[in-house]
Amino acid sequence: MPELPEVETIRKDLQEKITYKQIKDVIVNISKIIKKPSLEEFITKxxxxxxxxxxxxxxxxxxxxxxxxxxIIHLGMTGLLIYPYNKNSKEILEGEIKAKHNHLVFTFTDDTQLVFNDVRRFGKIFLVSNIDEIESISKLGIDPLEDYFTEEVFIQVLNKKKKGKIKPFLMNQKFITGLGNIYANEVLYRSNIHPLRLISSLIEEEVKNLYQQIKLVLSEAVELRGSTVADEAYRDTDGEKGKFAKKLQVYARKGEPCIKCGHPIEVVRIEGRSSFICPQCQKL
Ligand SMILES: [Zn+2]
Incomplete structure (x- = not known):
């Protein structure tokens, strides 16, 4: 599922590629992906x-x-935005991105196309005059890629959920937005913090470390255009895989040796998600 670095990669790509373009034609193949307004209104507007x-x-x-x-576009689990969409592109030929999952196609006045492709169909598209009309956006917490995400701000947010456990906290979009399972696992491992540690039990140095790792891991992941792990769907707007997957130190490394101490990486289930840990470096 795309997390913050993947979505930021796509945002930057689109900013560079489609700004100032004019939409000539809109084709919606699956009307249920348009959550707001009606399909007719979406097309006219x-x-x-x-x-x-x-x-x-x-x-x-x-x-x-x-x-x-x-x-407004939320990629859901498998949503892709491909631009320029080219039927002869390598990915299409290899059959990785199938045209039957192209649910929305914008054609610009220069005849190039932006395609929203989504195999699992959890993606959502809205058209609104005010962003806060969408409740799930108005409730979002702080964005760790923004300048205002300082250590002080991080501590303030942590204090809202002192009795909570650290990994579910990191993944809760109401506190910090954009961290999903991959990056939550990575930042905790790199900070030597067990995912089930209570927030109230974290000492000052651990909080400092965790804050720095969040900044570091996310910015490096943005630089490397996100992570495409194994058979995951994520691709950038060119249809290319994210290169941060090679840099992952704990995620999807079950049984492989910890790069810090050599102990095999283990998996524990937390709230239905796989948590990858080194039991020697991350103690409860
Ligand atoms: Zn270890």
Whole structure:
């Protein structure tokens, strides 16, 4: 599932590639992906509009149109935004990205196309005049890639959930937005903190360390254009895989030796998700 670095990669790509383009035609193949407004209204309000800029809130990509409406895209589990969409591209030929999953196609006035492809169909698309009309966005917590995410701010947010456990806290979008299972595992391992540790039990140095690792891991992952682990769906707008997967130190490394102490990496289930840990480096 795309997390913050993957969504930020796509945002940056789109900002570079489609800003100032004008939408000539809109094709919606699966109407249920348009959550708001009606399909007819969605088409009339996007047709002929120009793209002003591409923004992001947590894992939501926000495309500002010159009408002042905002086109909001959440990739869900397997959503891809491909631009320019080219039927002869390598991925299509290899059959990795199948045209039957192209649920939304924008054609710009220069005849290039932006395609939203989503195999599992958990993706969501909205068109609103005010972003906060979407409840799940208005409730999002702090964004760890923004400048305002300082150590002081991190401590303030941690203090809201002192009795909670650290990994579920990191993955709760109401506190910190954008961290999912991959990056929560990575930052905890790199900070030597067991995912089930109570927030109240963390000492000052651990909090400092964790804060720094969140900044470090996420910025490096953005630089390497996100992670595509094994058979995961994530691709950038060119259809390319994210290169941070090679840098993962604990995620998806079950049974392999810990790079710090050599103990085999173990998996524990926490709230239905696999947590990868080194039981020697991350003690409860
Ligand atoms: Zn270890």
């Amino acid at each position: 996007t047709k002929d509009k120009k793209i002003k800029e591409i923004d992001r809130r947590g894992k939501y990509i926000i495309i500002h149109l010159d009408s002042e409406d905002k086109l």
